[in-house]
Amino acid sequence: MSKTRGGGGGELPWHCRMVAQRIGDVAGKEILDIACGTGEWLGFFRSRGATVAGIDLSHKAIEICTERFQDGEFHCGPAESLPFADKRFDVITCMGALEHFLDKPRALAEMRRVAKPEAVFLILVPIAGFLTRRLGLYGGTHQVDAHEDVLELEQWTQLLQESGLKVLKRWRDLHPLSWSWIRQGSPFVWPFRAAQALALSLWPVRWQYQVYHFCKADMA
Numbered sequence: 001m002s003k004t005r006g007g008g009g010g011e012l013p014w015h016c017r018m019v020a021q022r023i024g025d026v027a028g029k030e031i032l033d034i035a036c037g038t039g040e041w042l043g044f045f046r047s048r049g050a051t052v053a054g055i056d057l058s059h060k061a062i063e064i065c066t067e068r069f070q071d072g073e074f075h076c077g078p079a080e081s082l083p084f085a086d087k088r089f090d091v092i093t094c095m096g097a098l099e100h101f102l103d104k105p106r107a108l109a110e111m112r113r114v115a116k117p118e119a120v121f122l123i124l125v126p127i128a129g130f131l132t133r134r135l136g137l138y139g140g141t142h143q144v145d146a147h148e149d150v151l152e153l154e155q156w157t158q159l160l161q162e163s164g165l166k167v168l169k170r171w172r173d174l175h176p177l178s179w180s181w182i183r184q185g186s187p188f189v190w191p192f193r194a195a196q197a198l199a200l201s202l203w204p205v206r207w208q209y210q211v212y213h214f215c216k217a218d219m220a
Helices: 016-023 039-044 061-067 106-114 142-146 153-162 187-202
Strands: 029-033 051-056 071-075 091-097 116-126 165-172 209-216
Touching: 029 039, 029 106, 029 142, 039 051, 039 091, 051 061, 051 153, 061 071, 106 116, 106 153, 153 165, 153 209
Parallel strands: 029 051, 029 091, 051 071, 091 116
Antiparallel strands: 116 209, 165 209
């Protein structure tokens, strides 16, 4: 993703914009992004009238967010201890980070604590059932060396449910449907990557590389 400054969402890839738009109208709402990085997702939401906040372990990332969104609130720290008030946020997002947290239940409990009762959650996680991985054609990313728990789809669902979240919908991560992804590596492998990108849009959710989980607090 682009690290450009500014509040607009033009730098967010099309597949991310598509998912973000499914959350609905965010004007006037407060959004918290867990492991926010330099704020690409928050830039999209801010450009649509949301108030933004974030937390990340990187001091540099938080410095960039603070400069980029001067009306936002940003902290450097772990997701397991959020420095925000109870029942504050309307939307909480966590994109490709939950798998790295050392205490996932505690982090999810903190997300629930700072969320309003009617809040929605958008969480992106990697799936162990990724078909290419099962076929032995994919060995994972370098992030595995920095602690990465890749679970089956059912295991992620169970973890979310045990943490008090109800999964309403699941969406495929379609980032491979782009020339930038297909054209990585040698030109000889581009046809294979193109075929895989197209297949991902058709494979069952349990075979996907990553899956977005759209949730609400389970009030039962």
